[in-house]
Amino acid sequence: MSAPRIGLRGIVKRYGPIVANDRVDLDVAAGGIHAVVGENGAGKTTLMRIIAGLVEPDAGRYELDGRPVRLRGPADAIRRGIGMVHQRFQLVEELSALENLVLGATPGRLRFDRRAARTAARRLAEQLAAELDWEAPVAQLSVGQRQRLEIMRLLYRRADILIFDEPTSVLTPGEAELLFGIMRRLAADGRTILFITHKLPEVFAVAQHVTVMRRGRVVATSAVADTDPRQVGRQMVGEDLTPPDLRPSGRVGRPVLALREVSATGGRGEPRLRRVSFEVAEGEIVGVAGVEGNGQRELVEVVMGLRQPAGGEILLDGRPCGHRGVRERRDLGVAFISEDRDGEGASLDATIADNAVATAYRRPPLARAGLLSPGRVRRATEDLIRRFGVQGGRPGAPARVLSGGNLQRLVVGRELSRVPRLLVAAHPTRGVDLRGTVFIRQQLHRAREAGAAILLVSEEIVELLELCDRIVVLYRGRITADLPVARVTAERLGALMAGLAA
Amino acid sequence: MIETAPAPLSGGPVRGRLPGALRLLAPFLIALGAGAVVLWATGRDAFAVYGQLADAALGGGTQIADTLAATTPILFTGIATALAFRAGAFNVGVEGSLYVGAFAAAWTGFSFPHLPGAPLLALAALLAALAGAAWALLPALARAWLDVSEVVTTLMLNYVAILLTSYLVNDHFLARGVANSMSPMIAPQARLPPLLPGSQLSAALLLGLLLLAGYWFLFSRSTLGFELRLVGLAPRLARASGVDLRRSLVIAMLASGLVGGWAGGFQVLGVIHRFVDGFSPGYGFTGIAVAILGRNHPLGILAGALFFGILTSGGGMVQLVSSIPIDLVNVVQGTLMVFAVADLGRLGWLRRWAGRA
Ligand SMILES: Nc1ncnc2c1ncn2[C@@H]1O[C@H](COP(=O)(O)OP(=O)(O)O)[C@@H](O)[C@H]1O
Ligand SMILES: [Mg+2]
Numbered sequence: 001m002s003a004p005r006i007g008l009r010g011i012v013k014r015y016g017p018i019v020a021n022d023r024v025d026l027d028v029a030a031g032g033i034h035a036v037v038g039e040n041g042a043g044k045t046t047l048m049r050i051i052a053g054l055v056e057p058d059a060g061r062y063e064l065d066g067r068p069v070r071l072r073g074p075a076d077a078i079r080r081g082i083g084m085v086h087q088r089f090q091l092v093e094e095l096s097a098l099e100n101l102v103l104g105a106t107p108g109r110l111r112f113d114r115r116a117a118r119t120a121a122r123r124l125a126e127q128l129a130a131e132l133d134w135e136a137p138v139a140q141l142s143v144g145q146r147q148r149l150e151i152m153r154l155l156y157r158r159a160d161i162l163i164f165d166e167p168t169s170v171l172t173p174g175e176a177e178l179l180f181g182i183m184r185r186l187a188a189d190g191r192t193i194l195f196i197t198h199k200l201p202e203v204f205a206v207a208q209h210v211t212v213m214r215r216g217r218v219v220a221t222s223a224v225a226d227t228d229p230r231q232v233g234r235q236m237v238g239e240d241l242t243p244p245d246l247r248p249s250g251r252v253g254r255p256v257l258a259l260r261e262v263s264a265t266g267g268r269g270e271p272r273l274r275r276v277s278f279e280v281a282e283g284e285i286v287g288v289a290g291v292e293g294n295g296q297r298e299l300v301e302v303v304m305g306l307r308q309p310a311g312g313e314i315l316l317d318g319r320p321c322g323h324r325g326v327r328e329r330r331d332l333g334v335a336f337i338s339e340d341r342d343g344e345g346a347s348l349d350a351t352i353a354d355n356a357v358a359t360a361y362r363r364p365p366l367a368r369a370g371l372l373s374p375g376r377v378r379r380a381t382e383d384l385i386r387r388f389g390v391q392g393g394r395p396g397a398p399a400r401v402l403s404g405g406n407l408q409r410l411v412v413g414r415e416l417s418r419v420p421r422l423l424v425a426a427h428p429t430r431g432v433d434l435r436g437t438v439f440i441r442q443q444l445h446r447a448r449e450a451g452a453a454i455l456l457v458s459e460e461i462v463e464l465l466e467l468c469d470r471i472v473v474l475y476r477g478r479i480t481a482d483l484p485v486a487r488v489t490a491e492r493l494g495a496l497m498a499g500l501a502a
Numbered sequence: 503m504i505e506t507a508p509a510p511l512s513g514g515p516v517r518g519r520l521p522g523a524l525r526l527l528a529p530f531l532i533a534l535g536a537g538a539v540v541l542w543a544t545g546r547d548a549f550a551v552y553g554q555l556a557d558a559a560l561g562g563g564t565q566i567a568d569t570l571a572a573t574t575p576i577l578f579t580g581i582a583t584a585l586a587f588r589a590g591a592f593n594v595g596v597e598g599s600l601y602v603g604a605f606a607a608a609w610t611g612f613s614f615p616h617l618p619g620a621p622l623l624a625l626a627a628l629l630a631a632l633a634g635a636a637w638a639l640l641p642a643l644a645r646a647w648l649d650v651s652e653v654v655t656t657l658m659l660n661y662v663a664i665l666l667t668s669y670l671v672n673d674h675f676l677a678r679g680v681a682n683s684m685s686p687m688i689a690p691q692a693r694l695p696p697l698l699p700g701s702q703l704s705a706a707l708l709l710g711l712l713l714l715a716g717y718w719f720l721f722s723r724s725t726l727g728f729e730l731r732l733v734g735l736a737p738r739l740a741r742a743s744g745v746d747l748r749r750s751l752v753i754a755m756l757a758s759g760l761v762g763g764w765a766g767g768f769q770v771l772g773v774i775h776r777f778v779d780g781f782s783p784g785y786g787f788t789g790i791a792v793a794i795l796g797r798n799h800p801l802g803i804l805a806g807a808l809f810f811g812i813l814t815s816g817g818g819m820v821q822l823v824s825s826i827p828i829d830l831v832n833v834v835q836g837t838l839m840v841f842a843v844a845d846l847g848r849l850g851w852l853r854r855w856a857g858r859a
Contacts, residue, residue, distance in 0.1 A: 304742070306741065306742065325744070325746065326741065326742065326743070326744040327744030327745070327746065328744075329744075330743070330744045331744075336742060338742055340738070343736075343738045343739070344738045344739060344741075344742040345739070345742070346736075346739060347732075347735055347736030347739045349735050349736065350732070350735050350736050350739070354728075354731075354732065354735070355739075357728075358732060358736075358739055358740075358743045359743045359744065361725055361728050361729075362725050367725045370724055370725050370726060371723055371724055371725070372723055372724055372725050372727075372728055373723075374722065374723070
């Protein structure tokens with residue numbers, strides 16, 4: 001048998017007392033998709049950064065095609081054909097897509113040879129079957145487009161080992177499918193792809209091999225054909241993770257939120273919500289199903305008071321509140337888990353404590369008469385960290401040190417530390433690891449059983465069917481179905497979300 | 503928690519993770535190092551020059567008093583600037599607030615000579631504050647409601663303030679019998695008491711320190727300060743949490759202008775005792791450097807104000823007693839300023855070095 005494209009032998013990487021990678025062995029065959037799975041903190045990113053030359057291991061051997069190498073930084077790695085698409089993109093927002101493509105390896109001697117760059121860009125886009133407006137500044141591109149640009153950047157630098165660190169955590173299911181198409185195409189061209197994910201269905205959809213990591217170690221590497229999601233899931237968490245029973249008890253009370261013919265418009269006055277009406281009652285989770293971009297964002301903003309409705313009425317506990325601001329609604333007991341985790345939900349620059357109290361800092365016991373008690377803020381944060389299992393940072397550390405899943409636990413904990421009247425939850429488990437997802441769903445369930453009314457916006461059919469009492473389907477700004485969950489199947493829901501008649 | 507990481511300029515990401523004290527000190531050290539390079543490059547002995555500078559600024563009671571007197575107005579303008587920066591408002595109009603505040607204080611001081619000292623001082627301080635805040639009002643509203651960059655408006659209004667006060671003093675309130683453009687003296691009872699007789703050091707310094715304590719309190723112990731800081735650091739999170747961004751912005755800008763008004767007002771009441779056309783050598787602009795250098799942190803602001811206070815008072819003396827031409831002193835001061843405001847936390851090697859140290 002020929003040597004593997006990448007071979008790792010006994011790789012060790014420590015961060016202080018933490019062993020991020022503990023004697024890791026890994027063989028990656030040339031030409032194919034190799035998935036790496038594991039919970040948050042398992043050491044996946046660290047291992048990938050070692051392969052990409054961004055981190056130097058403390059011990060161990062690193063071989064390419066059977067020959068030991070020692071990478072001197074990412075530039076050295078890319079010269080050897082190894083490139084990485086990071087969880088947080090590394091593009092210059094102000095520059096155009098084309099300029100970003102060639103940044104660092106610009107064609108032309110003194111002057112930027114725009115024509116050569118354009119030719120290369122066209123060829124790459126063709127190769128990936130991906131359209132892109134090359135002259136637009138990156139700031140105007142969607143997340144999916146940015147990611148494709150990152151991929152093309154690596155191909156432009158002639159990378160033939162591409163590492164994707166949780167690429168789907170920022171994508172909608174539609175965009176993820178597109179990415180999988182690209183990955184398959186690259187693999188078919190003989191490139192080697194390392195693919196990190198939390199989601200087991202994705203592994204079984206695209207990969208040929210899967211390596212499971214847990215607490216810094218490689219637990220198993222198998223051919224996808226020889227294993228199944230249940231086994232991999234067990235290897236990831238080290239035990240059988242029986243999904244908890246989240247079925248509603250069905251004790252539904254008075255309506256808390258009522259929308260009557262609510263309309264909203266987008267930035268250029270185009271309609272985004274058209275006469276939307278439905279209700280959410282105490283002790284009830286109402287799911288809003290739909291493919292991203294069908295008005296979910298506008299719906300959430302209108303309910304939260306972040307956007308003025310163009311028409312219609314919004315009632316909270318029977319009182320009209322369309323004119324009220326966010327603070328007034330929050331004071332009425334509205335809580336909010338934003339889909340935009342590091343922007344609206346939390347701030348990576350602020351400390352964990354700041355994030356933990358960002359909505360409660362005005363209330364006792366944290367504050368009295370406008371005075372804030374730092375001691376109480378710290379204790380409240382520690383309490384939240386404990387109760388909601390946030391791992392990886394002390395209250396004073398910037399939230400940046402937390403993984404996405406743990407940051408979301410912090411946000412969920414902040415919003416659910418008291419049982420709200422109404423919780424608006426938008427994609428609460430997107431990009432969160434298995435255990436975190438189960439935990440967050442459990443929290444939503446618990447809040448419902450404690451009497452909260454919950455509006456859950458999600459694209460994940462499994463999540464909707466598992467949690468909701470009722471599901472409304474949002475398609476092109478309209479409610480096209482409003483059904484009790486018992487009358488919905490996954491196929492029917494999928495069809496409704498796609499706009500096919502029920 | 504609240505006072506740990508000083509918010510960076512206009513709420514951009516905190517890049518550096520130098521340990522606390524060193525993070526505050528590093529810019530000063532680097533600035534001195536860069537100044538030394540300039541001095542050596544022109545064939546001077548940097549250590550000797552710095553020695554002379556330190557001696558001139560701190561070598562005795564009078565010198566220290568003069569340095570502290572030079573520190574006072576930039577302590578005020580530093581606080582004023584940092585107030586806005588923390589909330590994400592780039593107010594570069596403190597100089598303008600300073601001028602109108604100074605004029606308001608002077609006008610009060612010479613217009614009501616029959617009032618007793620305490621009420622007269624209080625009135626002067628009040629009007630200086632109002633004038634300074636009013637000067638920031640328009641840019642604040644324009645930014646909050648029309649999304650007009652406050653950088654441009656506040657910068658322009660600086661010149662309006664300088665010209666307006668110049669017009670007022672020259673055409674309406676010129677003191678009789680003096681050649682220069684200055685207002686009448688304020689009533690003697692309106693003067694802030696000197697801290698050291700024979701020097702320019704007045705009780706304004708104590709007021710500045712009190713204000714600094716208030717600044718610390720605001721941002722580490724009050725919900726209003728938490729809100730302002732959140733707006734500066736994470737506006738979208740703040741908005742989704744229920745903070746009114748416009749209100750916060752206006753509050754921060756007005757507070758900044760208010761303190762800027764005091765900067766000028768107390769300079770009049772404590773030191774010059776009248777309004778003098780164009781009296782400020784750029785206190786408001788130095789305040790920007792102080793806020794950046796001090797990373798908006800209370801102790802950092804104090805250190806920054808002292809740093810520039812020493813440079814000003816020491817620099818003046820060095821010119822007089824050594825053979826160093828004034829231009830070189832200015833170049834060194836400029837170099838120090840540039841390096842002082844550079845965000846050195848971005849330099850990876852510095853971070854690593856600091857991590858080891
Ligand atoms: N730069 C770093 N400094 C300190 N600790 C780190 C650093 N990078 C990763 N770690 C720690 O190493 C462990 C593995 O992290 P990571 O490789 O990011 O895991 P994963 O990508 O599987 O979530 C975690 O406990 C994490 O906190
Ligand atoms: Mg990771």
